[in-house]
Amino acid sequence: MSEHILETQNLTKEFKGFVAVSNVNLSVKTGHIHALIGPNGAGKSTVFNLVTRFLTATTGKILFEGRDITTTKPADIARLGMVRSFQISAVFPHMSVRENVRVALQRATGSAYHFWKSATSLNELNARADDLLEQVGLLSHADALTVELPYGRKRALELATTLALDPRLMLLDEPTQGMGHEDVGRITDLIRKVSANRTILMVEHNLSVVSRLCDRITVLQRGAVLTEGNYEQVSADPQVRAAYLGGSHAA
């Protein structure tokens, strides 16, 4: 296993002359929880979309476990073991909670194109789906229609769905965004729990979450890396205080 599970080399993305991400060299160490922080418009989500290939980089290289994935298709990235979540809760609203997780489990069974079989053949995945739901505290809601879940629970479901693929690298895009205090605490605990045996790269605005969870932090500003280090180093950096916190107010 390589020391760095994910590396980018001079990653750059231009949108019609506007440079959203410029020369980003990111190294995510295997086993770490790595945070990507920065003010709005710093390019955090763009970096996410680039490494998961939802966007194509203008120049630069992306390596996953030493393998060049700069031109790999996004669905194949997921198959390699790097699975992302989205900023807006990414669930399948008109499927039941259990079905949401099951459809993720189903991919590995190779039955995606089996249109001649009954869907009841998927019931064998129910036990595993329920296990995952229990991990995120949603087992009692397994039969509910997802659209009816409150926001925090949808995010928890999203996490369970991502975990169903057992990814080696999980990318979480603002997992606590828009959540109430209680939910933030629960999701933070959950992330710590599931981080065993895997690497997590997350975009996060909530600095108390970052300080509690993350081993290493990269600060982005206007598309470029401002600094990198652990929470103490980064939060003490006067540049970061000036750029990110506006100098005066700490989180």
Next chain:
Amino acid sequence: MTKIQARNRLYLLLVAIVIGLLAPLVVYPVFLMKILCFALFACAFNLLLGFTGLLSFGHAAFFGGAAYVTGHALSVWGLPFELGILAGTLAATVMGAIVGKLAIRRQGIYFAMVTLALAQLIYFLCLQAPFTGGENGQQGIPRGFALGILDLSNNTTLYYVVLVIFSLGFGLVYRVINSPFGQVLKAVRENEPRAISLGYDTDRVKLTAFIVSSALAGLAGATKAVVFQLASLTDVHWHMSGEVVLMTLLGGVGTLIGPVVGAGVVVTLQNTLSSGPLNAYVPVVLGGIFVVCVLAFRRGIVGEIKALIKQSF
């Protein structure tokens, strides 16, 4: 699905079978066959719009294209009934694979525009190609014999054969929707980026659905050519693509039997109106109904009934 739902569904199915078997005693069989052909066409279309979230505006190409190929196979090549139908269906499948491959690169309205453009291309090919009979169409297509023994020139016999074809097609749609593949389709419809991030090749999933849908639309068109012994430009015209959208929305998009109900309503209206004083205004009346449907009962007939039942329990 709960036990009660499953039992209700079984009762519904039994009632439908009895109605299907007894209907020709009361209603003119050719009229019934017309409904069945369009119902199958609408079900095929609904597989895409209702269950995959793709609006194809070119399904007439598969319906009409298959009608021409079947007509040609039966009258010129002299193939037996079954092979003629099969030839039309296969032709629609191949066309569906090509059109689908090109169209699924685009999303939303652009997808619809690409399907419309390619269908228009096929329309003009049909207008110019020698085997279609141009403006006159193919007339007097022989019906022949089913399984070599059943004389299809008898309308009642043909009706039961068409009923079997429809049931097979409808059964396939039901199976596809309620299969592991159907679950993936649903996921793609609900949230495509998420489906990609779970490792699904959503383009391939959509293409598969598109091909199955165009094959079934072809089966409907091929059957229609035998019933009316006619394949004409009407079948490939974009009006036909619009009509199937209307049938599906009116009956209830995304419901299993909505398209069947919608096709029944539209075909019945067309037949009744065209023999009355409103003859020249059929499109106006249908257009009016469409507007009312979109404004007042967006879920369609079956969708609204379902919602009502859900509310009252």
